[in-house]
Amino acid sequence: MSEQLKTAIFEKLKNLQDPISKMPLDQKNPNLSIVIENEKALISLIIDPNEKDKFENFTTDIKNSLQNISNLQSVNVVFTAEQKIKTSNISSKKFNINAKNIIAIASGKGGVGKSTFTVNLAAALKLAGNKIGILDADIYGPSVPRMMGVSDKPKANENNKLIPLISNDIKCMSIGFLVGVDTPTIWRGPMVMKALEQMYNGVEWGELDYLLIDLPPGTGDAQLTLAQNSKLTGSIIISTPQDVALIDARKGINMFNKVGVNILGIVENMSYFICSNCNEKHEIFSHGGVKEESKKLNVDFLGELPIDKDLRIGSDEGNPICISNPKSEIAKKYFEIANKINLRFK
Numbered sequence: 001m002s003e004q005l006k007t008a009i010f011e012k013l014k015n016l017q018d019p020i021s022k023m024p025l026d027q028k029n030p031n032l033s034i035v036i037e038n039e040k041a042l043i044s045l046i047i048d049p050n051e052k053d054k055f056e057n058f059t060t061d062i063k064n065s066l067q068n069i070s071n072l073q074s075v076n077v078v079f080t081a082e083q084k085i086k087t088s089n090i091s092s093k094k095f096n097i098n099a100k101n102i103i104a105i106a107s108g109k110g111g112v113g114k115s116t117f118t119v120n121l122a123a124a125l126k127l128a129g130n131k132i133g134i135l136d137a138d139i140y141g142p143s144v145p146r147m148m149g150v151s152d153k154p155k156a157n158e159n160n161k162l163i164p165l166i167s168n169d170i171k172c173m174s175i176g177f178l179v180g181v182d183t184p185t186i187w188r189g190p191m192v193m194k195a196l197e198q199m200y201n202g203v204e205w206g207e208l209d210y211l212l213i214d215l216p217p218g219t220g221d222a223q224l225t226l227a228q229n230s231k232l233t234g235s236i237i238i239s240t241p242q243d244v245a246l247i248d249a250r251k252g253i254n255m256f257n258k259v260g261v262n263i264l265g266i267v268e269n270m271s272y273f274i275c276s277n278c279n280e281k282h283e284i285f286s287h288g289g290v291k292e293e294s295k296k297l298n299v300d301f302l303g304e305l306p307i308d309k310d311l312r313i314g315s316d317e318g319n320p321i322c323i324s325n326p327k328s329e330i331a332k333k334y335f336e337i338a339n340k341i342n343l344r345f346k
């Protein structure tokens with residue numbers, strides 16, 4: 001349903017133009033991102049703050065153009081400031097964690113397997129002997145607690161810092177613990193900033209080799225806040241092979257390039273399916289699109305992961321397959337990717 005709504009929204013918005021750049025609000029617009037949650041749309045557009053007066057009526061234009069879309073319950077339009085600073089040049093960062101590497105896991109759209117990837121990469125890196133933390137920053141659908149099988153509320157220590165929950169020797173902290181996983185929240189820029197700062201400075205992470213951050217899908221405030229305020233080692237982009245997912249992934253790559261965050265590579269998830277009856281390989285969402293795209297974008301291709309029923313069951317039941325069945329074919333694929341990452345930072 002959310003994909004249909006998104007398509008219907010783009011169909012209407014493509015007739016509008018950004019008043020300054022004159023770019024149409026279509027799928028190719030790198031400044032535009034749309035997130036659908038419970039039939040509500042959050043539309044964000046990156047603008048030059050010096051030109052903000054020219055956008056005064058633009059919210060109304062956007063909302064008016066979307067009036068007749070059935071099932072669309074509400075529209076929230078946000079204009080965010082363009083990031084002109086190369087963040088890697090900033091030496092002092094506001095958000096601090098004692099981690100050797102901080103890797104953000106990103107995707108252009110939801111449902112492509114970003115959280116599943118995060119928890120299994122965490123498990124694979126852990127089994128390779130690293131100290132690991134996962135920060136679940138997915139404000140639209142925090143799912144790391146469920147996938148790691150932790151549900152308690154984190155407690156505070158004597159310094160008033162939250163103690164991460166531990167699952168399989170991996171430290172976990174989720175933005176869902178702050179707001180409740182099922183509480184609908186409309187996040188505004190300053191709220192995102194405050195919550196993320198708390199996830200960094202207000203948590204007793206201890207020493208880590210890797211902190212993996214499960215980002216919300218798209219190119220919104222959380223991505224920009226982290227790029228600006230924390231020392232990100234780099235980002236990994238997860239995409240499925242279809243064109244629609246790739247278009248959004250490309251936007252994510254453009255955004256990270258714009259804000260000076262290193263892209264460690266891109267992964268194709270749900271690449272193909274091996275049928276357990278006929279043992280044949282079925283390319284359900286087509287296959288290979290991400291590898292092709294990575295060449296065009298000059299980004300490393302980290303690997304492809306098939307559709308795997310046990311992987312799905314494991315992550316939905318709080319039991320990442322890299323821990324429950326490390327000898328499985330799918331787990332081996334994760335170990336290969338973890339190895340590539342590990343080799344780069346050892």
Ligand code: ADP
Pocket residue numbers: 107109110111112113114115116117143269270305306307308309311312313315316
């Ligand atoms: P995202 O974080 O991108 O929204 P999730 O990681 O929550 O996506 O994955 C969405 C659903 O797809 C989950 O039910 C998950 O178990 C399933 N899934 C993810 N990757 C795979 C895969 N390779 N094979 C089978 N199911 C998968």
